[in-house]
Amino acid sequence: MKNFQWTEPQTIEQAIAWLAKANGKAVLMAGGTDLFTEMKEGVVEPDLVIDLKSIPGLASIQKDKDGVHIGALTTVASLAADAMIKLDYAGLSAAAGSLATPQLRNVGTVGGNLCQRPRCWYYRDAQMDCRKKGGSQCFAAKGRNKYHAIFGGGICHIVYPSDLAPMLVALDAQVTISSPRGERNLPLAEFYSLPAKNVRRENVLAPDELVREVKIPLAKKGTRSAYVKLKERETWDFALVSAAVRGTVSGGGLSDAAVVLGGVAPIPWRLGKTEASLKGKKLSQALVKEALRADLQEARPLEENGYKVELVEAAVTRALLSLTRPL
Numbered sequence: 402m403k404n405f406q407w408t409e410p411q412t413i414e415q416a417i418a419w420l421a422k423a424n425g426k427a428v429l430m431a432g433g434t435d436l437f438t439e440m441k442e443g444v445v446e447p448d449l450v451i452d453l454k455s456i457p458g459l460a461s462i463q464k465d466k467d468g469v470h471i472g473a474l475t476t477v478a479s480l481a482a483d484a485m486i487k488l489d490y491a492g493l494s495a496a497a498g499s500l501a502t503p504q505l506r507n508v509g510t511v512g513g514n515l516c517q518r519p520r521c522w523y524y525r526d527a528q529m530d531c532r533k534k535g536g537s538q539c540f541a542a543k544g545r546n547k548y549h550a551i552f553g554g555g556i557c558h559i560v561y562p563s564d565l566a567p568m569l570v571a572l573d574a575q576v577t578i579s580s581p582r583g584e585r586n587l588p589l590a591e592f593y594s595l596p597a598k599n600v601r602r603e604n605v606l607a608p609d610e611l612v613r614e615v616k617i618p619l620a621k622k623g624t625r626s627a628y629v630k631l632k633e634r635e636t637w638d639f640a641l642v643s644a645a646v647r648g649t650v651s652g653g654g655l656s657d658a659a660v661v662l663g664g665v666a667p668i669p670w671r672l673g674k675t676e677a678s679l680k681g682k683k684l685s686q687a688l689v690k691e692a693l694r695a696d697l698q699e700a701r702p703l704e705e706n707g708y709k710v711e712l713v714e715a716a717v718t719r720a721l722l723s724l725t726r727p728l
């Protein structure tokens with residue numbers, strides 16, 4: 402591993418000032434569960450590591466009239482265990498609980514989860530000069546692509562690996578971003594960007610910006626959420642496909658629905674046509690299959706990952722039907 406400097410800012414302003422001064426040569430560290438893997442593998446070689454854990458007040462879950470505020474340094478374990486989250490946002494609690502192992506959940510944070518880098522084996526191999534690292538090709542396009550994208554790939558076929566991101570997009574979460582220019586809020590759905598926009602990054606953060614918190618709108622009466630994660634094995638693993646759903650249940654159907662996939666695209670992938678087809682109809686396995694048809698026609702599987710199309714149907718069906726089950 403290349404030598405690097407280390408700093409422990411006491412405020413967000415200090416962290417941002419370090420970021421701005423380093424001019425792209427610094428990285429933020431929260432739990433470090435993803436970042437240190439990248440550094441040990443030589444994929445990332447920063448001059449400076451800025452440890453966010455030294456900043457007080459960024460690890461809390463608070464509810465007020467605007468919604469639920471989740472600080473960037475909240476651990477995944479405390480999100481999964483929070484009683485109010487379990488009650489009002491069961492899907493988010495399930496997504497957090499499904500992630501990695503107890504050890505990783507105790508250390509990994511919400512901010513780090515939303516900003517983690519892809520797990521594509523070509524990207525993670527320091528010897529492979531892939532497009533995401535500034536090279537001229539995506540090796541997954543014609544190489545081993547079992548775990549890669551079936552939607553939105555194009556010039557780079559990574560999938561976004563986060564379990565929290567699709568669920569938080571389905572819940573219409575916003576992120577608050579801090580920089581030397583002040584704070585800005587944007588929908589989490591707009592935080593992520595496709596490779597066609599910037600193949601080197603998965604989100605719209607500028608080099609001198611950090612995520613301070615995530616905010617979820619207050620849960621409406623009758624609104625429920627669920628998360629179904631399909632993995633290759635029972636022990637810890639990333640999702641092959643995951644389905645994050647939210648819906649307001651009324652008379653056996655959904656008066657509104659959000660359906661967002663993980664593990665299938667470089668960003669959390671929203672199924673807008675499916676959502677529209679489900680509205681107001683009585684939920685059944687046949688309805689979900691029919692509702693998915695138009696969105697699934699847009700899938701562009703690679704040689705080894707066509708199986709993901711069937712997994713999408715299974716995950717979305719399971720997640721949606723669970724919303725109407727008695728509590």
Ligand SMILES: Cc1cc2nc3c(=O)[nH]c(=O)nc-3n(C[C@H](O)[C@H](O)[C@H](O)COP(=O)(O)OP(=O)(O)OC[C@H]3O[C@@H](n4cnc5c(N)ncnc54)[C@H](O)[C@@H]3O)c2cc1C
Nearest residue numbers: 431432433434435436501509510512513514516563564612
């Ligand atoms: C064995 C293993 C299994 C895993 N399984 C899963 C899984 O099933 N599901 C899943 O979603 N993830 C998984 N992960 C990935 C990762 O551990 C988690 O996503 C974790 O939540 C990352 O949080 P962290 O605080 O450790 O992030 P860090 O490693 O500290 O940071 C990750 C990235 O985010 C950036 N960052 C961190 N905080 C901020 C911030 N506030 N603002 C801007 N940028 C920031 C860092 O610079 C870095 O690039 C796994 C990791 C390992 C090693």
